[in-house]
Amino acid sequence: MDDPGTGADSATWAQVVARQRAELERLRELTATSAVLERAKGALMAVTGCAPDAADQELRRRAEAGGRTLLAQCRLTLDSLPSPQERPVPAPPAPPTTPAAPPADASEMAETAQVLAEMGRDLFRVRSAHELAGRLLEHLAPQVRAAAVLLYERQAEGGLELAGHAGIDVRFATRWRHVPPLAGVPVFEALAAGEPLWLEDLAADRVRHVLVGDPPERWPSRVWLPVPAGGDARFALGVLRRCGGPFEPRERRLLVAAARLCAGRLRVFDTARVAPRDPAVTEAVQAVFDALPGAAVLLTPLRTAAGEVTDYRIDAATPQAVDVAGRTGLDMVGRLILESYPSMAGEPLWRGYLETLESGVPFESEPFAYQDTADGMALTGTFSVRAAPLDGGLLVSWMRHDSLDRQEQRLSDVQRLGNLGWANWNLLTQEISWSEQAYAVLGRDPEQGPLELEKLPRLALAQDADPLTAAIAGLIHRGRPFDVPFRVETPEGVRHLRMVAEAVSEPDGTPAEVHGFVQDLTAQRSAELALVKSERTMSVQRGVLQAERALAARLQHALLPLPSKPVQLAGLRVEVAYLPAQAGIHVGGDWFSAVELPDYDALFVVGDVAGHGIDAVATMAQLRFTAKGMVSTGTSLTVALARLNHLLLHSRDSRMTATMIMARYDPDHRLLAWAQAGHPPPLLVRGDEVRYLDRPGGLLLGASADPYYGSAELHLEPGDRLLLYTDGLVERPGEPLDTGLARLTRAARAHGDDESGSLEALLAAMLVDEWRDDVCVVDIRVPGRAEGRGTGAGGV
Template sequence: MAGAGPEACHARGMTDREEPVAAASGRGGFGMAGGGPVYASSGRVAPRPPAADGDQALAARIATVQEVLDGLPGSAIFLMPVFGDDGEVADFRIMAAAPDAVDIAARRGQELVGLSILETYPTVVGTELWRGYLRTLESGVRYEGDPFEYEEVLAGIPRLSRFAVRVAACQGGLIVSWVRLDSGEREQRRLTVMQRLAMMGWADWDLTGNVVTWSDEVYAIFGRDRAQEPMTLAELRSQVVAEDLPALVRTVRRLLGEGKPIDHTFRITTAVGEVRHVRIVAEAEMDARENPVEVLGFFQDLTPAKRAEQQLLEHQRAALAHRSLLAAERDLAGRLQHALLPVPQQSLRLAGLTVDVAYQPLQEGLNVGGDWYSAIELPDGSALLVIGDVAGHGLDAVATMAQLRFTAKGMAITGTPLATILTRLNTLLLHTSERNFSTATMIMAHYEPDTSQLSWVQAGHPPPLLLRQGRAHYLPAPRGILLGATTAPHYEASALRLLPGDQLLLYTDGLVEKPGEDVDEGLARLVAAATAPTGGARVLDGILDALVTPDARRDDICALHISL
């Protein structure tokens, strides 16, 4: 291309100054191609059409420069001066642009051609850059000043940008090229922030030049003063915990000897004595002879993660120990309960009565309850029938149940009246040391076979259900408050004569109560279940099948079915 090389630009120097570019307003939006200052203007106004051979020559020169710019990478434009009436340079206009030239408004290449510098960058006038334009245009000496700073406003937020600008005379105008510096700086800041947040830093060991480079975050990880030189791979061992050193040495030797990438975690001790867990990930660049020439990698501080892992492990151990304790306590409570009530389901013959027993403990975790029963024949041939429920669950409830069961049996064997037994059991609860329970309910019944007389007392317990001649009703309860509720209770006894075919049901509240439901509804269900045909099965089994839903249970269930 004739006259298109750099020689053509410098040879002409200022010889074309006598051919000024016609003043014309430019389109707004371009500052410096590739990201320079941007100011809006009123829109593009085309230069005056060529009217003489001089204009045609100028157009030819511009076309030649455009051909040169078409082959250049990066941001470059060709400016021609615009002279005022006084013969001084009043403005510059972009007459050609490299294809890769781009401004902040995303205009590229030919979109920039025709823009006026004065209208597009009004604040450039009078700056060192503007004076550099004028000096280069006048003298032909290339201008390359200090980085040019420009404050742009994007989305209402001002931001200072920096550019390295170069200006050279060419074909009576200027070739202006530049590189935006702050974009690289922003990327560096982003990288620094990312490293800090990830607690990670990069390292480069040039083994041939014996040069080590660390990022700032590596200094922070090792607690090393930035005034000190970064450590070589061999010097790392000075901070490594002794127990971890052999494994790290083997790992580094494998990296340098075999060229295999490594990913290894070890502990270091900082200058202030803090122990940190550090991860190194690195790979080696090998030469043609498979000798390492450079190692690239990163360090990561895993100390917070290791601490969290240790805390989690300690919590898991504590939870395991707690579960083991709960399992042991549950097993102990279950053993105690089974020792006290060895047979959960049985049929007994006592003093002419048939007594069917059903006991279903809930036993979820340590949710072992205090339901219990006793059915024994006394020395005089009569029968003692007892059912009770201690408030609460766990070992305390089981221990309390044992006290009540054996104390009641002992007093009954000595002939103590039933009402007196309840009074003394109430005193026992109130004066038990380390009393961790609240109250208990009970029914005690004494049956004399010679007279078929059943005497009974109750302490706040659900009433017995009597089935006679196919009909069921609850016995009126004699006076009696639950055990442990007051220091001055009063208990009365009630009696009835059992007839052949009579059935009596004693039970705990777990059989009739449901959360959020009135107890009368549960009592009505029990009547319906007790009077329903059993199909030959035990009456008690039919009642349990009708009323107990295993998945919905919330309490122990204990029941005695007594028939004459």
Template sequence: MGQAYAAAIESLRPTVTTEPGEAGRLTVERAVGLLAGRARCRLAEAHRHLLQMGAEQGRDLIEVAGGVIRLLDGPDPGPAPVAGLSTVVPAGPVRQFAPWIATVQRVLDVAPGMASFFTVERDPAGRLADLVWAAVSPEAVAPGGLRGAQLLGRRISQQFPDVVASDRWPVYEQVLETGRPAVLGPFRHGDGLYTVRAHRLGVGLLLNWTRHDESPVGDRLAGTERLGNLGWGEWDLISDDVYWSDQLYRIYERDPRLGPLSQAESEALALPEDEPLRAAARVAFERGERVDVTLRVRVGERIKYLRTVADASRDAEGRPLRIFGIVQDVTERETSARRLAEVERELDEQRRDLAAEHELAGKLQRIILPIPDGPIELPGLKVALRYLPAGEESLVGGDWYHAAELRDGSVLLAVGDVAGHGTRAAKTMAQLRHALRALAVTTSDPAELLRHLNALTCDLERETPELAATAVVARFDPKGREIVWAQAGHPPPLLSRGGHTAPLDRPSGPMLGVIDDARYETARFDLRVGDLLLLYTDGLVEHRDRGLDDGLATVMRTVDQAVRASPRQPLGELLARLQQANPADDTCILAARPVSGETQDLRRYLSGV
């Protein structure tokens, strides 16, 4: 049986896959693991809750899972205080959650008998020093009375000090080293006769105990009580005798030698806030109804949720003669539900905050960066623009453009990208774009303009750490048809000439905001009739599922195809083809070509711009 458990658990271990259809499934699985870990609930319960959240909010499951990951993918701050629950830290090592360990726990939760999965502690020489409970079946029990989940995080040397010195310990070490399972026993331990099976599972040890000397009927009854974490009791009102099952003593953590709780002791454990529920249950019982109620009691330093189902045998007038009932400890279920509700509340707050920030950043971006419906007519140039927002709605970036005639009759073209997303990126984008427009009054030299923008970004970075941006600035002289350009850590412009597209060789220039007093070089080339110049931000060529070189090659093929398909009006054809959003980043595209006598109005080609 132990080998079957080990095989079942091993089959549930996460495996790395590169199949394209697996990304969404892995996102959901990661979210389920994080949610179960934060709420301390089973994986199945976390998965059901994730499905329920998606259905109630009308959102795709993967989108909901992404929100869970963004909220919970970080150090667990520990259990948040829950009304009515004790915040006393348990003695012993704190169990750290890991999604795979939760999967092991999920299997052991439904495993009959006593089974435990241990992580390994070794001494400086590398020998097995101790085993720590990481997952455990409900029926596992230690001599001190700790049972099931109460053992998690505890060392086997504390609960079974004799096992470290026994002949079983070297066998456990051998199983860990070789991976070959072992069967030990039968052997006598305490008042029982046991066999233990040991299997290596990952880097840990899975142990399964079988007791041979319990009666089948009593074993099944005790196993049922432990599996359901419930006990039963009777109260003979004629003789005033009260009987509790062993599991009921365990639920109340009471020494059986003290006998069942008296009515006064039982009432002293109850929480005053639950008095209305208790009163309603008493009224229902007096009417002759069966009672099914969940109440809170204080057991030691902890608050437990106990579900009680009680009924009575009555005389001819309906007076109770014997009361019998079942008490089930549902603390884990109730606290998990409350933690799930708390996580959902945090997700709702985060989603509202993100939605508000996204709306504000979007409005700011639209005000600062209006995209014209058609091409822009500039001296000697016709310029077309397209802005592609990120595929993920929550990402509003800092991509920007500039295309305007200068006072000397030349044309200034620019495209830039501020690192990050949200209102901060949008605000920085506005500052850089407006600064460029203002600086162009004093100089039209692209290198000098970038030097000033770098100084501004460095100043902003002192107020907002880790701020960085890239940009490319070009000046077009319509008389000589010459372009002088400079760049600051930006992807190279693409030049299409004679049916072939290639990136321009970049002059040197670091990113904006990285180096004080940075210097930028310029490059120049002639822009001939029939050429097409493409400035863009990195969202056009960078994608999650492909490398930068592949992305650049794809764009260059698209430019070649657009020019071949419409050699006289390539701008509209090009922008019609470059309209697929990058799911992870915004994209700004500026395409320009020299004006000739044969240039036609492109508005009908840019109706989708």
């Protein structure tokens, strides 16, 4: 049995979501179809000069004759239009016209459709042309910047009478209530041409036309639209704006569509309504309807003087009938069908009603999605509608296609998608029923039939049979529900299953029936095992990496002992710093050397081996000690770099590369000779001047078998400060190197005069955020003249 708080609600809501998605997809398709239909109608009107209704009928006639859908016919019509070069060029009209608006895109069409839908629902509630004008202004003001709306009706003598207005005062309405058939009045021109007249240039328009309004300058731009479009328009819709300039293409399309909505409503006002039915007959029909099951209504058509059906009156309704406003049964009687279902206008249902009235043949619609209300909740269901002629009207009934077989199909889908099957055992009659999916989950051939509940453990593996047997015994004898995992052997392999069951008991507490379900959890169990294995592998790998880091860190600390305070070398004050990266678990290959040579010169080296870990630290140690040894025995800096490059190329890991800067200081002449291999340049601080030294040529170590290394010299002066560093001090992810170099320049200028702890202050300014690479810095200072020159021994 489904738990009311879990499975049933989840399945119901899943179905609701699926229905809503299907409805949304259907609405999108209808929107696209409507757009193609309107374009095809417009193209046909432009080519043949016919009216909109005639174009619609012609498209449908062609589709039926060719055995095509209406959408296919519309696309065929658009594709078969002559190219612009083949179309005749019409003679230019006398008055200037505005170029045609470009076609709307999908997003604009969707937005316009929503606006028109809201407008249509609102307009169906109005009862007069004056109220119609007021509602129009409410909708058009925010959409097209409308300030006033006028509705003029053509009179038999040829003049116009103001039928409705909004946004104007009484004085305006009184003065322009009657308009005689005078030349130059824009309303007559729009009615005669059968198409909108856009007045967007006040200076030119007031010369050519007689403009309504006092004064006309209050309305710099306006439009007159015939209602309906075409040469037989009886009404004209005027929209006046207080802003100048042309109407935007979107505004034009919306106004033309709004005029079409007005046409339908104005025809309703002009309808010669049929006389009400005999009250006795109506009461008898309603009494029958009150006893009818399902949803049904009796409709009486309302026609114009010309016989055109503009709406239907609801003369009877069953209690199950409901409209979009939530009215049911008797509350719907006497209302119009477009008031109860405004979205029906122009839809297939509307055309089906008309065909039934004309032919007398009952009409039955294709199933369609519609939102219904049940227990206060909006649900989308599938319906079909049937209309049959009855006493000059229509008997319309609709049926919801949510029958028992549909529910069974949904239950089957839930079992298949959830990979579970239900089972039922009647302990009194010994009847057993399994769903089809239960056989599939248990790996049992349906031809063998279901198993008794007590025999179900025979399907389980031997080690899982006893727990399942105990659970079944507790359910049968004590009514205790269970939720037990077990495994079964199938031709496809071992399956991990879960069985949940409960008992329905007699009044005395004796279990009479057992129902439950069995679910295949093999995929879930496999994923859990894979996850556990992956976690174990990651844990082992992390332990290896942490051990490697610890070993590399100990090795690095042994190779790079850091002095606790600045040291004196060859008369220079030298301070060093090494900071490991904050990100990652590996140690890097950054290093430094600052030693006093046998001839009392000083050697300064800063290097950076690419990569991290044990290999990088080992390569760093090899380069550090080899460089110190070669320079100590008299090898020049450039030769030393060349030999170190050769050493790196022929090491056990020839893929290693490194950058390095080497400097040798002669204290007697205060001369610093230096060379580099792909390393950032030293930074010199001299008084107020802070600059980077020009680098001599030199490719990084390990990149080429025949590189060139040059050297440069610098005379140091008392008070000078020279910074040698690795790229971790200046590089940051996502920013160019020049940005980091400029940041170091600013920090050195700000902390250049601080003799005590100057390197610490500089590092604090540079390393505000987390740094992802090791940082190594050698800070060399030349004492001022007052300090004199001291000497020291050893180095770091």
